[in-house]
Amino acid sequence: MKYLSFDIEATGLEEDAYIIEFGMVPFCTETLSIEKSLSKHFYVKCPSFESLENDLSDWVKKHNKELIQTAHSKGITLATFKKELEMYLMSAPIQKYFNNEKVVLFGKSISAIDLPFLNRDLGWEWMNHHFSHRNLDLTCLSHGLVDMGILPPGMESGSALMNHLEMGEVCHTALEDAINTAEMYLKILKAHSKKHQ
Numbered sequence: 001m002k003y004l005s006f007d008i009e010a011t012g013l014e015e016d017a018y019i020i021e022f023g024m025v026p027f028c029t030e031t032l033s034i035e036k037s038l039s040k041h042f043y044v045k046c047p048s049f050e051s052l053e054n055d056l057s058d059w060v061k062k063h064n065k066e067l068i069q070t071a072h073s074k075g076i077t078l079a080t081f082k083k084e085l086e087m088y089l090m091s092a093p094i095q096k097y098f099n100n101e102k103v104v105l106f107g108k109s110i111s112a113i114d115l116p117f118l119n120r121d122l123g124w125e126w127m128n129h130h131f132s133h134r135n136l137d138l139t140c141l142s143h144g145l146v147d148m149g150i151l152p153p154g155m156e157s158g159s160a161l162m163n164h165l166e167m168g169e170v171c172h173t174a175l176e177d178a179i180n181t182a183e184m185y186l187k188i189l190k191a192h193s194k195k196h197q
Contacts, residue, residue, distance in 0.1 A: 002028045002098055003106035003136060005182035007174045008114050009067055011052055012060050018046040019117050020064075020071035022081065023175030026097050027106075027182040029189060034182050038097060040088050041175040045075035067173070082122050089130050102132040108158040108181045109139045138181055150192060158184075 009021035025039035046052070049068045053061065060068075076084070088094060089103060107114055115135070119127050142161060145151040155161050158181070165187050167180060 001030070001104065002026060003182070004098075004103045005034075005106045005178045006110075006114070007107055007177040007181065008117060009064065009174050010113065010117060011046060011064070011068060012055075012057055013113060014055075017117070018052075018071075019044050019078075019121060020046050020068055020075065021174040022085075023173070023178045025175070025178050025182060026094070027186065029186070032186050032190060034179060034186070035097065036179070038093055039175060039179070042081050042084065043071045043075035044081050045077050046071045048072050078121055082126070085122075086126075086130065103130065104132045105135040106182065106185070107135075107137065107178065110135065110137050111140065136185075138185055141185075145188070151188075 004024055004026050006022065006024040008019050008023075010017045010019050021041075021043055023039070023041045025034055025036060027034040046068060049065055049072065052068065094103075105115070115127075138161070139156060139158060142151060142156050146153055146155055151161075152164070155164055158177075161184055162180065165184055167184065167187075
């Protein structure tokens with residue numbers, strides 16, 4: 001299978017939070033390879049940190065202040081982001097990589113925040129046009145792998161899984177997280193295939 005691993009960073013987890021960063025990279029489970037040459041990253045414009053500060057969580061204030069400032073000063077508008085994302089998805093290299101089929105999205109906890117935010121900001125019809133209605137969520141998969149005894153208990157979160165796979169800490173930057181999430185899945189696949197050889 002081929003997937004598009006993606007991640008967003010936002011001003012929070014609330015329904016009205018802003019997407020401020022988006023990163024993506026294609027990868028293949030047959031070749032166990034990540035196509036970093038086709039990776040893409042965007043900052044998405046948001047209001048200033050000062051205007052948002054009163055409504056931000058303490059965690060966001062501590063960890064994402066610089067990211068919000070960068071998105072505010074250097075980010076592209078949501079309309080431009082949508083246009084450039086469409087250009088990327090329709091480009092010859094991406095169409096060839098995915099065999100001219102709808103792209104299957106992959107990420108961690110994407111059913112909780114990432115997909116709802118993208119559906120909200122890009123539109124359900126637009127998302128349905130470009131992406132398969134099927135997707136793979138590593139966090140959800142991890143629950144199943146724990147149930148099956150393939151992963152030890154407590155591996156349901158991205159940070160716990162990163163530590164278990166000896167990959168360090170979660171970066172909380174969109175492109176690095178998209179790449180790391182793909183690498184985690186490939187590591188699990190490699191480890192599981194070795195046990196059955």
